[in-house]
Amino acid sequence: MAKRIFVVEDNALNLRLFCDLLAAHGHETCAVRDGREAFAKALDYLPDLIITDIQLPYVSGFDLIRQFRQEETLAHVPIMAVTAYAGPGDEERIRAAGANIYVSKPISVVKFMAVVNDLFALSAGKSHDDSDPEEVASA
Ligand code: MN
Numbered sequence: 675m676a677k678r679i680f681v682v683e684d685n686a687l688n689l690r691l692f693c694d695l696l697a698a699h700g701h702e703t704c705a706v707r708d709g710r711e712a713f714a715k716a717l718d719y720l721p722d723l724i725i726t727d728i729q730l731p732y733v734s735g736f737d738l739i740r741q742f743r744q745e746e747t748l749a750h751v752p753i754m755a756v757t758a759y760a761g762p763g764d765e766e767r768i769r770a771a772g773a774n775i776y777v778s779k780p781i782s783v784v785k786f787m788a789v790v791n792d793l794f795a796l797s798a799g800k801s802h803d804d805s806d807p808e809e810v811a812s813a
Pocket of ligand 1: 684727728729730
């Protein structure tokens with residue numbers, strides 16, 4: 675089923691790649707290159723998934739992720755962070771900010787779509803009333 679995916683990425687080529695890939699898999703995208711516009715646009719778009727770059731001009735991807743998590747209407751939307759410079763400790767920082775997962779750039783097309791589908795499966799699992807709470811907690 676088509677999903678609404680919000681993409682924050684300042685690099686035009688990466689942005690195009692992500693959006694083309696997601697569109698080719700039947701999803702709708704809303705793209706933002708300027709991180710300063712990201713929060714208001716995400717609130718307006720109400721996506722099923724947020725994909726955000728970490729290295730953005732003007733705004734840190736970490737701060738953006740924290741902002742999304744603090745906003746009630748976006749708090750439960752899965753977040754996938756993409757970064758070209760994941761050093762030691764960065765994965766923990768990205769997760770601590772509130773992202774579900776990070777993928778390093780340059781992306782592998784197969785890995786990228788696999789992660790997107792995993793995140794949709796995760797959020798679908800969370801909405802089942804009869805799901806085993808322990809199973810969900812460990813997902
Ligand atoms: Mn960037």
